[in-house]
Amino acid sequence: MGSTNELGARGVSPTLRRALVVTMGGMAALVLVNPLVPVVAEVLDPVVATVQGVVFQDKDGDGRKAKTEPGVAGVSVSDGAKTVVTDDEGRYALSIDVDRRTTDLVFITKPAGFDVPTDEAMTPRFYRDLGQLADGAQSTADFALLPNPKSNSDRFTFANVADPHVNGNLADQMRAITSTSQDLAFVQVSGDLTNNATDAEFQKYRTGTAASKLPVWPAVGNHEYRPGATYAARIDNYRRYVGPEWYSFDQGNRHFVVLENNGAAPIEEQREWLRQDLEAHAEDKRVVVLMHQPMNVPFGGNSSYDSFSELLDKYETELVLVGHEHSNDVDTDWVKGAKHIQTNSSSYTIDHSPRGFRYVNMWGDNFDNPFRMYGVEQALSVTNPAPGTSVSAEGLREIQVNAYQTTDEVGQVRYRVDGGEWRSLNKSGDFTWFGPYAGSAKPAVGEHTLDVQAVAKGGAKWQKSSTFRLTDAAPAKIEPGADWPQFHGDARHSGVSGDVVRPDLELAWTHRTPGTILTGSSAIVNGVAYVGTRDENGLENNGMRAVDLKTGKLLWSARTDASVHGSPAVFDGLVFVPTINGTLHAFDAADGTERWKREPEPATPNRQRSYSYYSPTVAEGKVFWAYQTRYGKASQGLLTALDPKTGASLWESPMTGSTMSDGTPAVADGKVYVGNHTADRVVAYDVATGTRLWTSAALLGGWQDGAPTAVDGGVFIGSNNGVIARDGTTGATLWTYRSPGASWIAGNATPSAPAVVGGTLYMGFPDGRVTALNVATGSVVWSVNLPGKPYLGGVLSAPAISGDTVYIGSNNGILYGLDRLTGNTVWNYEIGTWVASAPAVSGDTLVAGAWDGNLYAFTTKE
Structure with a gap:
């Protein structure tokens, strides 16, 4: 998170780095003609630092490698431009261009079967902040992996949130999302964590995600760009507070790729990283893409990112999760055969839909992605016969109820009349339950009691009782009149x-x-x-x-x-x-x-x-x-x-x-x-x-x-x-x-x-x-x-x-x-x-x- 060099390497500002290169170029002009070419070539090469370390199984969870804790082979380590793979002992060495960004980071692709630790804001610690490395610096960055057999399962659930914009409800939203009775693996945020990428806003975002019980994986939104003359300057606060702009991780048989498609990032650099990442990790996995801007609307990602879909088409890409539009939308046009799903904002919506999020349920080779609106706790409304109403005994043919719970889907609704036998209702959509009215064999005129009970899939139950009156009046009869044509x-x-x-x-x-x-x-x-x-x-x-x-x-x-x-x-x-x-x-x-x-x-x-x-x-x-x-x-x-x-x-x-x-x-x-x-x-x-x-x-x-x-x-x-x-x-x-x-x-x-x-x-x-x-x-x-x-x-x-x-x-x-x-x-x-x-x-x-x-x-x- 911080800009200081946590590993002790001396920091050099990008301005000073450029000045040193110019100075060396001037000195080269004094060299004799024949040696000039190799000297100039050396001066124009990127200024680099070397990072080395080990990826290991942190069996005791203390974040430090013990002699008895083995390294993990075959793990990708990257700075977003170059990628290397750990050796048989889990060791790696990576040279990075220290002028590429202001704050230098390295990160791993978390393999299935493991978790990574989280920081105090529940951001996964899959990356290391190296501060501003000097040319020729050498740093060490080790990565602890926490063994978790559940991470190997092809059946898991995660939550997808979009555009929180540091709204004041974020902490409560995170508490609600992760309070579900489902076995939730993690939360993912599809960008626009902030409004203006200020330090105060990132700190507020982190305070909100700290309320989550589970890791929160972020993606970059256009609101994570702060003012700056270069991309490195504009994206630096994001990198310092939550990590790299693009990265990947594995969970079960899914390979998750997080991309930056807001228009300012070096596109060729990211495309090449994506090509190598998919080649290394996606051959035998289903691919899920997480990014901010939708690729199917006018007010969305730049068309240059359409070339990314050509790479993703080569693999079993099944899902693309985006935000940005503050609206809900689904289509299948960007990547062949993949759902491109836009989730509305947790801050405010533009299509006027209720603010909400998604639980994405991975079921082996299938998945679903139910949208859940915030703020509904054990809701239960009888819509027919409505409480306190008088209803024609001849006309009452069915019971209908609306039941909802934000964090857990309702799995059963049943009713009984006048303390009689409980009868189950059938589901329609996300809210409604209905079934034939089954009172006495011959409905009696007069007042009756209706008990309705909802049961969430997690086992929670809630119930309401009401009364209604049956009459001997004729059923409602509609007589159409003038048109209402639009x-x-x-x-x-x-x-x-x-x-x-x-x-x-x-x-x-x-x-x-x-x-x-x-x-x-x-x-x-x-x-x-x-x-x-x-x-x-x-x-x-x-x-x-x-x-x-x-x-x-x-x-x-x-x-x-x-x-x-x-x-x-x-x-x-x-x-x-x-x-x-x-x-x-x-x-x-x-x-x-x-x-x-x-x-x-x-x-x-x-x-x-x-x-x-x-x-x-x-x-x-x-x-x-x-x-x-x-x-x-x-x-x-x-x-x-x-x-x-x-x-x-x-x-x-x-x-x-x-x-x-x-x-x-x-x-x-x-x-x-x-x-x-x-x-x-x-x-x-x-x-x-x-x-x-x-x-x-x-x-x-x-x-x-x-x-x-x-x-x-x-x-x-x-x-x-x-x-x-x-x-x-x-x-x-x-x-x-x-x-x-x-x-x-x-x-x-x-x-x-x-x-x-x-x-x-x-x-x-x-x-x-x-x-x-x-x-x-x-x-x-x-x-x-x-x-x-x-x-x-x-x-x-x-x-x-x-x-x-x-x-x-x-x-x-x-x-x-x-x-x-x-x-x-x-x-x-x-x-x-x-x-x-x-x-x-x-x-x-x-x-x-x-x-x-x-x-x-x-x-x-x-």
Whole structure:
């Protein structure tokens, strides 16, 4: 960690080293002509030091080699440029270029069957800090290996964390991750340990990882670069505090390679080290790559690192773990046959997903990688029949429960009615358990007791009891009404329905999916609800579903090539579905047949990268859609107007951002408004031609989160726990409002789109407030604070207005109905996990998705 030479070699600064070389070069000029060439050659050679030592079995764990402790042969020892292998006695000698870096390090590739000691911050001591070695210096660096037969097993689990950014929760996160009942081997962090690579931040990071019970293996993020004229200067704090930029280690039949792909490191040097490392260690092992920047998105690693995939293709590379984007994503394009998995940030997320991590379970020749959200301890919610509700005896067909524990997967849920026989439920997704209702043979009208018990795979049990009342009323019956064909109901994103859903609601049905539903919402057309799903762990659960609104039964489903984060739009018999990799699908609304697919243009000879996290909008016979690519015409973001029948471009107009420049368009008064780049910037275009009319400033700060609402000549968009109103004709700011509370959402993400009706704007904020504002002045009409707690608080859902009720979800796991005039709660329903999706309304029915992957339909009681 420190910069002093721990082994006693005299330190020489890089500046002095260079000066000595120049001086020697000048002296060479005085030598006679014939001897000149060898002298100059010697002067230009790298200045080197020699490091030697032994790698040994530390049987007594004291860190010092005893005579009875044997050396370990065949262990790779490297400085990141040169690599040698220990001899039969475990000894090695390595010459290193002392000008290559500021702080000189040597490290080993830990073999399977052994652990390495950890320091006080639980960083593995697989490397030695030699300080700043002088030219010709000789140092000794021994490496202790701790025998551990479990490290030979091909079945093990480790945790993957990304982008902690020295957040104040890091110590608690490490405690939680390593408190699992699973036999966890280690924790790995995919970069961005700090914000600015300062000494104080590295010390804070190390204080956080010290709370781990297990070794924490780091990788370099772009935030580990500090200011400096050279790479050696920029990376030096990282090296001093946590070790080398690239390295490898073995566990069971896996070879782990940690790489630095942030753009400043000498790429040829790292590629050659990787080539030699794979050649030496990967021939008979499965390869796992750990690095920071994803290689499949515009805002990711430099394309020069694509050459690394060519090396990795030659071996059995199965998994690439990255961070950087603060989002969850999986694809298989970078290395053939390998999952390229992006994990969201432990500090703050950009796709608005709950902060979390992964347990990666290696099962011999297979693996899985479940994402786990932080901060959920023994959660248990009965969603049908909900506690305290009255339910039709004829209509109660099943029991449904949501159960979750951050650190241990729930392995069993069972229930009993009125103290009767316990009955097991079946699992759906990560949260939901369901099964047929089995009360008495003939359900008795009246009050009943329901006991539910969850059992984690580690053996922990928790239980809840509730009551419900069976009635002789007829089962809930849904009558579809007006369409809700796209995000927030219409092209303006007004969030207002002409149908009135009274807040005396009962659950009509639940449609379960194996994926997740985040901020994307459903569209309802002709009595069919259409909803997209995300897959946090793979590709299988990405897609679109069409569900009968009356019954909740699946009509058809279609796979998509990536997660559906945005909302579908339905028009003229087609369903337009966006995916996060920048593809827009058009499916037949009747049967799910794909009619066309719009993919970003190629970027030969480079691999094109693209994304689109937002929703298409249909208006004036066109489909408006925004996406961004790494290369080409969409590199600053591109707003397109498409022919709905063919997907052909009618016009294209550039946006204004360099990173994360896409958005959900709103259309009103002959203009298209789209949030763009970061914070609350909005760009306005002519709807007929795509001509850019105006570009606003960004005043609220934060990430560009929201979708604009364009109503009554104004444009409204949220960001950074606030909302801003602009004139739709000029873009001039009319007013701004900041919600007063402390945000439950790290980073103040504000994706909730305002709903506007009758001169009042309604909106949810990440501090947990739902607020009504005067559209003309921005003054508060009313504001209510929905309860929350860390990881389970804040409002990301966009409100839906039906009659006198504001329907909105909360991350506290509850769907609310609020009185439109006062904000008082007039109805609520506990789902038990994030309800960040915007509700949709049709006829007498309210439809809402949740993070559990389920679509819930509520209808007015008879």
